[in-house]
Amino acid sequence: MDGLQRGASVDEETEPEEPKVGDCCGEGCNPCVYDIYRESLKRFKAKRPHGISADSLGLDKIEFKPFRLTIITPQTKDTSIYRFESSERISIKIGQHLELLVPCQSENGVKEVVRKYSPIAWTVTSFDVIIKRYANGEASKYFDKAEPEDVMSWRGPYGNFSYRKDDQEQLVILCAGTGIAPVIPIIR
Ligand SMILES: Cc1cc2nc3c(=O)[nH]c(=O)nc-3n(C[C@H](O)[C@H](O)[C@H](O)COP(=O)(O)OP(=O)(O)OC[C@H]3O[C@@H](n4cnc5c(N)ncnc54)[C@H](O)[C@@H]3O)c2cc1C
Known part of the structure:
Protein backbone atom coordinates (compact mmCIF):
# COMPACT_ATOMS: atom_id res chain seq x y z
CA MET A 1 0.00 0.00 0.00
CA ASP A 2 2.94 2.30 0.53
CA GLY A 3 3.16 2.83 -3.22
CA LEU A 4 -0.53 3.77 -3.46
CA GLN A 5 -0.31 6.22 -0.59
CA ARG A 6 2.73 8.03 -1.96
CA GLY A 7 2.44 7.04 -5.56
CA ALA A 8 1.52 8.63 -8.85
CA SER A 9 -2.05 9.65 -9.50
CA VAL A 10 -4.51 7.12 -10.99
CA ASP A 11 -6.59 9.96 -12.44
CA GLU A 12 -6.99 9.15 -16.14
CA GLU A 13 -7.61 12.74 -17.26
CA THR A 14 -4.17 14.19 -16.51
CA GLU A 15 -0.86 12.78 -17.71
CA PRO A 16 0.78 10.99 -14.77
CA GLU A 17 4.09 12.34 -13.49
CA GLU A 18 7.05 9.98 -13.30
CA PRO A 19 8.06 9.36 -9.65
CA LYS A 20 11.06 11.38 -8.51
CA VAL A 21 14.35 9.81 -7.47
CA GLY A 22 13.76 8.93 -3.82
CA ASP A 23 9.96 8.41 -4.16
CA CYS A 24 10.58 4.65 -4.30
CA CYS A 25 11.67 3.34 -0.89
CA GLY A 26 13.40 0.34 -2.50
CA GLU A 27 11.70 -2.12 -0.09
CA GLY A 28 9.80 -4.05 -2.75
CA CYS A 29 6.31 -2.57 -2.03
CA ASN A 30 3.45 -4.05 -4.04
CA PRO A 31 2.34 -1.98 -5.78
CA CYS A 32 5.43 0.20 -5.98
CA VAL A 33 5.18 3.86 -7.00
CA TYR A 34 6.57 2.80 -10.37
CA ASP A 35 3.81 0.16 -10.81
CA ILE A 36 1.20 2.86 -10.24
CA TYR A 37 2.98 5.22 -12.60
CA ARG A 38 3.21 2.61 -15.42
CA GLU A 39 -0.46 1.62 -15.04
CA SER A 40 -1.61 5.27 -14.97
CA LEU A 41 0.45 5.99 -18.07
CA LYS A 42 -1.00 2.94 -19.87
CA ARG A 43 -4.57 4.00 -19.06
CA PHE A 44 -3.84 7.60 -19.96
CA LYS A 45 -2.39 6.60 -23.35
CA ALA A 46 -5.22 4.15 -24.07
CA LYS A 47 -7.69 7.00 -23.66
CA ARG A 48 -5.67 9.19 -26.02
CA PRO A 49 -4.35 7.20 -28.96
CA HIS A 50 -1.36 8.69 -30.83
CA GLY A 51 -0.18 10.41 -27.65
CA ILE A 52 -2.55 13.36 -27.94
CA SER A 53 -3.26 14.87 -24.55
CA ALA A 54 -5.81 17.57 -23.85
CA ASP A 55 -3.05 20.13 -23.41
CA SER A 56 -1.14 19.08 -26.54
CA LEU A 57 -3.61 19.12 -29.43
CA GLY A 58 -1.16 21.01 -31.64
CA LEU A 59 1.38 18.16 -31.58
CA ASP A 60 0.89 14.46 -32.28
CA LYS A 61 3.40 11.61 -32.18
CA ILE A 62 2.12 10.04 -35.41
CA GLU A 63 0.37 12.68 -37.48
CA PHE A 64 2.26 15.76 -38.73
CA SER A 162 13.93 13.26 -17.63
CA TYR A 163 15.55 16.29 -16.03
CA ARG A 164 14.33 17.82 -12.80
CA LYS A 165 15.54 21.20 -11.68
CA ASP A 166 17.81 21.08 -8.61
CA ASP A 167 17.82 17.25 -8.49
CA GLN A 168 21.61 17.29 -8.43
C1 LIG B 1 17.58 13.70 -31.85
C2 LIG B 1 18.17 14.68 -32.84
C3 LIG B 1 18.04 16.04 -32.61
C4 LIG B 1 18.60 16.95 -33.51
N1 LIG B 1 18.47 18.27 -33.23
C5 LIG B 1 19.02 19.18 -34.08
C6 LIG B 1 18.90 20.59 -33.81
O1 LIG B 1 18.29 21.00 -32.82
N2 LIG B 1 19.47 21.45 -34.72
C7 LIG B 1 20.13 21.02 -35.85
O2 LIG B 1 20.62 21.85 -36.62
N3 LIG B 1 20.24 19.69 -36.12
C8 LIG B 1 19.69 18.77 -35.28
N4 LIG B 1 19.78 17.44 -35.59
C9 LIG B 1 20.33 17.05 -36.90
C10 LIG B 1 19.21 17.18 -37.97
O3 LIG B 1 18.19 16.20 -37.71
C11 LIG B 1 19.69 16.93 -39.41
O4 LIG B 1 20.47 15.77 -39.45
C12 LIG B 1 20.49 18.12 -39.95
O5 LIG B 1 19.68 19.29 -39.94
C13 LIG B 1 20.95 17.84 -41.40
O6 LIG B 1 19.82 17.56 -42.19
P1 LIG B 1 19.77 17.95 -43.74
O7 LIG B 1 18.55 17.32 -44.31
O8 LIG B 1 19.96 19.41 -43.92
O9 LIG B 1 21.08 17.29 -44.29
P2 LIG B 1 21.23 15.84 -44.99
O10 LIG B 1 20.45 15.78 -46.25
O11 LIG B 1 20.93 14.79 -43.99
O12 LIG B 1 22.78 15.89 -45.29
C14 LIG B 1 23.73 16.24 -44.24
C15 LIG B 1 25.10 16.51 -44.87
O13 LIG B 1 25.57 15.28 -45.43
C16 LIG B 1 25.85 15.48 -46.80
N5 LIG B 1 25.42 14.26 -47.49
C17 LIG B 1 24.18 13.77 -47.58
N6 LIG B 1 24.17 12.61 -48.26
C18 LIG B 1 25.45 12.39 -48.60
C19 LIG B 1 26.11 11.37 -49.31
N7 LIG B 1 25.44 10.33 -49.82
N8 LIG B 1 27.45 11.46 -49.45
C20 LIG B 1 28.15 12.48 -48.95
N9 LIG B 1 27.59 13.49 -48.28
C21 LIG B 1 26.25 13.44 -48.10
C22 LIG B 1 25.05 16.70 -47.24
O14 LIG B 1 25.66 17.37 -48.31
C23 LIG B 1 25.07 17.54 -45.99
O15 LIG B 1 26.21 18.37 -45.92
C24 LIG B 1 19.27 16.51 -34.68
C25 LIG B 1 19.38 15.14 -34.92
C26 LIG B 1 18.87 14.24 -34.02
C27 LIG B 1 19.03 12.76 -34.30
Whole structure:
Protein backbone atom coordinates (compact mmCIF):
# COMPACT_ATOMS: atom_id res chain seq x y z
CA MET A 1 0.00 0.00 0.00
CA ASP A 2 2.94 2.30 0.53
CA GLY A 3 3.16 2.83 -3.22
CA LEU A 4 -0.53 3.77 -3.46
CA GLN A 5 -0.31 6.22 -0.59
CA ARG A 6 2.73 8.03 -1.96
CA GLY A 7 2.44 7.04 -5.56
CA ALA A 8 1.52 8.63 -8.85
CA SER A 9 -2.05 9.65 -9.50
CA VAL A 10 -4.51 7.12 -10.99
CA ASP A 11 -6.59 9.96 -12.44
CA GLU A 12 -6.99 9.15 -16.14
CA GLU A 13 -7.61 12.74 -17.26
CA THR A 14 -4.17 14.19 -16.51
CA GLU A 15 -0.86 12.78 -17.71
CA PRO A 16 0.78 10.99 -14.77
CA GLU A 17 4.09 12.34 -13.49
CA GLU A 18 7.05 9.98 -13.30
CA PRO A 19 8.06 9.36 -9.65
CA LYS A 20 11.06 11.38 -8.51
CA VAL A 21 14.35 9.81 -7.47
CA GLY A 22 13.76 8.93 -3.82
CA ASP A 23 9.96 8.41 -4.16
CA CYS A 24 10.58 4.65 -4.30
CA CYS A 25 11.67 3.34 -0.89
CA GLY A 26 13.40 0.34 -2.50
CA GLU A 27 11.70 -2.12 -0.09
CA GLY A 28 9.80 -4.05 -2.75
CA CYS A 29 6.31 -2.57 -2.03
CA ASN A 30 3.45 -4.05 -4.04
CA PRO A 31 2.34 -1.98 -5.78
CA CYS A 32 5.43 0.20 -5.98
CA VAL A 33 5.18 3.86 -7.00
CA TYR A 34 6.57 2.80 -10.37
CA ASP A 35 3.81 0.16 -10.81
CA ILE A 36 1.20 2.86 -10.24
CA TYR A 37 2.98 5.22 -12.60
CA ARG A 38 3.21 2.61 -15.42
CA GLU A 39 -0.46 1.62 -15.04
CA SER A 40 -1.61 5.27 -14.97
CA LEU A 41 0.45 5.99 -18.07
CA LYS A 42 -1.00 2.94 -19.87
CA ARG A 43 -4.57 4.00 -19.06
CA PHE A 44 -3.84 7.60 -19.96
CA LYS A 45 -2.39 6.60 -23.35
CA ALA A 46 -5.22 4.15 -24.07
CA LYS A 47 -7.69 7.00 -23.66
CA ARG A 48 -5.67 9.19 -26.02
CA PRO A 49 -4.35 7.20 -28.96
CA HIS A 50 -1.36 8.69 -30.83
CA GLY A 51 -0.18 10.41 -27.65
CA ILE A 52 -2.55 13.36 -27.94
CA SER A 53 -3.26 14.87 -24.55
CA ALA A 54 -5.81 17.57 -23.85
CA ASP A 55 -3.05 20.13 -23.41
CA SER A 56 -1.14 19.08 -26.54
CA LEU A 57 -3.61 19.12 -29.43
CA GLY A 58 -1.16 21.01 -31.64
CA LEU A 59 1.38 18.16 -31.58
CA ASP A 60 0.89 14.46 -32.28
CA LYS A 61 3.40 11.61 -32.18
CA ILE A 62 2.12 10.04 -35.41
CA GLU A 63 0.37 12.68 -37.48
CA PHE A 64 2.26 15.76 -38.73
CA LYS A 65 0.55 19.01 -37.70
CA PRO A 66 0.87 22.46 -39.33
CA PHE A 67 2.99 25.16 -37.69
CA ARG A 68 3.48 28.70 -38.99
CA LEU A 69 7.06 29.95 -39.18
CA THR A 70 6.86 33.41 -37.59
CA ILE A 71 10.40 34.67 -36.85
CA ILE A 72 13.85 33.82 -38.23
CA THR A 73 16.76 35.08 -36.09
CA PRO A 74 20.18 34.56 -37.71
CA GLN A 75 22.95 33.52 -35.28
CA THR A 76 25.86 32.88 -37.70
CA LYS A 77 26.14 32.71 -41.50
CA ASP A 78 24.66 29.19 -41.58
CA THR A 79 22.74 28.91 -38.30
CA SER A 80 19.44 30.56 -37.33
CA ILE A 81 16.75 30.28 -34.71
CA TYR A 82 13.29 29.61 -36.18
CA ARG A 83 10.10 30.24 -34.23
CA PHE A 84 7.03 28.12 -35.08
CA GLU A 85 3.51 28.78 -33.86
CA SER A 86 0.44 26.56 -33.62
CA SER A 87 -3.20 27.57 -33.33
CA GLU A 88 -3.53 24.86 -30.65
CA ARG A 89 -1.80 24.09 -27.39
CA ILE A 90 1.41 22.08 -27.34
CA SER A 91 3.35 20.34 -24.60
CA ILE A 92 7.11 19.70 -24.77
CA LYS A 93 9.48 18.53 -22.03
CA ILE A 94 13.17 19.36 -21.60
CA GLY A 95 15.39 17.10 -23.72
CA GLN A 96 12.65 16.05 -26.14
CA HIS A 97 12.88 16.42 -29.92
CA LEU A 98 10.40 16.92 -32.77
CA GLU A 99 10.29 15.63 -36.34
CA LEU A 100 9.92 17.86 -39.39
CA LEU A 101 8.49 16.61 -42.68
CA VAL A 102 10.64 18.06 -45.46
CA PRO A 103 9.37 18.07 -49.06
CA CYS A 104 12.35 17.89 -51.44
CA GLN A 105 13.06 17.36 -55.10
CA SER A 106 13.97 13.90 -56.41
CA GLU A 107 14.52 12.46 -59.90
CA ASN A 108 10.87 11.33 -59.86
CA GLY A 109 9.43 14.63 -58.63
CA VAL A 110 8.82 15.54 -54.99
CA LYS A 111 9.79 13.16 -52.16
CA GLU A 112 9.55 13.65 -48.40
CA VAL A 113 12.24 13.15 -45.80
CA VAL A 114 12.01 13.47 -42.02
CA ARG A 115 14.56 15.33 -39.88
CA LYS A 116 14.79 15.69 -36.09
CA TYR A 117 15.24 18.95 -34.14
CA SER A 118 15.38 19.70 -30.41
CA PRO A 119 13.43 22.80 -29.33
CA ILE A 120 15.54 25.24 -27.31
CA ALA A 121 12.54 27.17 -25.93
CA TRP A 122 8.76 26.93 -26.06
CA THR A 123 5.46 28.37 -24.86
CA VAL A 124 2.01 26.74 -24.81
CA THR A 125 1.54 27.47 -28.54
CA SER A 126 5.05 28.00 -29.98
CA PHE A 127 8.58 26.62 -30.02
CA ASP A 128 12.05 27.75 -31.16
CA VAL A 129 14.57 25.51 -32.90
CA ILE A 130 18.17 26.39 -33.73
CA ILE A 131 19.16 24.90 -37.07
CA LYS A 132 22.49 24.69 -38.83
CA ARG A 133 22.15 24.63 -42.62
CA TYR A 134 24.57 22.28 -44.43
CA ALA A 135 25.57 22.59 -48.09
CA ASN A 136 23.26 20.28 -50.06
CA GLY A 137 21.45 19.03 -46.97
CA GLU A 138 17.78 18.33 -47.77
CA ALA A 139 16.31 20.14 -44.75
CA SER A 140 19.07 22.75 -45.04
CA LYS A 141 17.98 23.64 -48.59
CA TYR A 142 14.38 23.88 -47.34
CA PHE A 143 15.45 26.29 -44.56
CA ASP A 144 17.64 28.30 -46.96
CA LYS A 145 14.41 29.28 -48.75
CA ALA A 146 12.18 29.50 -45.65
CA GLU A 147 10.35 32.76 -44.94
CA PRO A 148 8.02 33.97 -42.20
CA GLU A 149 4.40 32.84 -42.84
CA ASP A 150 5.59 29.52 -44.37
CA VAL A 151 3.67 26.56 -42.93
CA MET A 152 5.71 23.48 -42.00
CA SER A 153 4.66 20.03 -40.72
CA TRP A 154 5.91 18.87 -37.31
CA ARG A 155 5.16 15.89 -35.09
CA GLY A 156 6.30 14.61 -31.69
CA PRO A 157 7.53 15.16 -29.08
CA TYR A 158 9.82 12.14 -28.58
CA GLY A 159 12.36 11.16 -25.95
CA ASN A 160 12.15 9.95 -22.38
CA PHE A 161 15.06 11.92 -20.96
CA SER A 162 13.93 13.26 -17.63
CA TYR A 163 15.55 16.29 -16.03
CA ARG A 164 14.33 17.82 -12.80
CA LYS A 165 15.54 21.20 -11.68
CA ASP A 166 17.81 21.08 -8.61
CA ASP A 167 17.82 17.25 -8.49
CA GLN A 168 21.61 17.29 -8.43
CA GLU A 169 24.03 19.75 -6.84
CA GLN A 170 26.33 19.80 -9.86
CA LEU A 171 25.79 19.10 -13.53
CA VAL A 172 28.47 18.38 -16.14
CA ILE A 173 27.23 18.60 -19.74
CA LEU A 174 29.18 17.49 -22.80
CA CYS A 175 27.88 18.46 -26.24
CA ALA A 176 29.17 19.50 -29.65
CA GLY A 177 27.83 21.50 -32.59
CA THR A 178 24.05 21.57 -32.79
CA GLY A 179 24.13 19.01 -29.97
CA ILE A 180 23.93 22.10 -27.80
CA ALA A 181 20.22 22.45 -28.69
CA PRO A 182 18.72 19.98 -26.17
CA VAL A 183 20.93 21.24 -23.34
CA ILE A 184 20.09 24.95 -23.76
CA PRO A 185 16.80 24.53 -21.82
CA ILE A 186 18.66 22.66 -19.08
CA ILE A 187 21.30 25.39 -18.81
CA ARG A 188 18.56 28.05 -18.71
C1 LIG B 1 17.58 13.70 -31.85
C2 LIG B 1 18.17 14.68 -32.84
C3 LIG B 1 18.04 16.04 -32.61
C4 LIG B 1 18.60 16.95 -33.51
N1 LIG B 1 18.47 18.27 -33.23
C5 LIG B 1 19.02 19.18 -34.08
C6 LIG B 1 18.90 20.59 -33.81
O1 LIG B 1 18.29 21.00 -32.82
N2 LIG B 1 19.47 21.45 -34.72
C7 LIG B 1 20.13 21.02 -35.85
O2 LIG B 1 20.62 21.85 -36.62
N3 LIG B 1 20.24 19.69 -36.12
C8 LIG B 1 19.69 18.77 -35.28
N4 LIG B 1 19.78 17.44 -35.59
C9 LIG B 1 20.33 17.05 -36.90
C10 LIG B 1 19.21 17.18 -37.97
O3 LIG B 1 18.19 16.20 -37.71
C11 LIG B 1 19.69 16.93 -39.41
O4 LIG B 1 20.47 15.77 -39.45
C12 LIG B 1 20.49 18.12 -39.95
O5 LIG B 1 19.68 19.29 -39.94
C13 LIG B 1 20.95 17.84 -41.40
O6 LIG B 1 19.82 17.56 -42.19
P1 LIG B 1 19.77 17.95 -43.74
O7 LIG B 1 18.55 17.32 -44.31
O8 LIG B 1 19.96 19.41 -43.92
O9 LIG B 1 21.08 17.29 -44.29
P2 LIG B 1 21.23 15.84 -44.99
O10 LIG B 1 20.45 15.78 -46.25
O11 LIG B 1 20.93 14.79 -43.99
O12 LIG B 1 22.78 15.89 -45.29
C14 LIG B 1 23.73 16.24 -44.24
C15 LIG B 1 25.10 16.51 -44.87
O13 LIG B 1 25.57 15.28 -45.43
C16 LIG B 1 25.85 15.48 -46.80
N5 LIG B 1 25.42 14.26 -47.49
C17 LIG B 1 24.18 13.77 -47.58
N6 LIG B 1 24.17 12.61 -48.26
C18 LIG B 1 25.45 12.39 -48.60
C19 LIG B 1 26.11 11.37 -49.31
N7 LIG B 1 25.44 10.33 -49.82
N8 LIG B 1 27.45 11.46 -49.45
C20 LIG B 1 28.15 12.48 -48.95
N9 LIG B 1 27.59 13.49 -48.28
C21 LIG B 1 26.25 13.44 -48.10
C22 LIG B 1 25.05 16.70 -47.24
O14 LIG B 1 25.66 17.37 -48.31
C23 LIG B 1 25.07 17.54 -45.99
O15 LIG B 1 26.21 18.37 -45.92
C24 LIG B 1 19.27 16.51 -34.68
C25 LIG B 1 19.38 15.14 -34.92
C26 LIG B 1 18.87 14.24 -34.02
C27 LIG B 1 19.03 12.76 -34.30
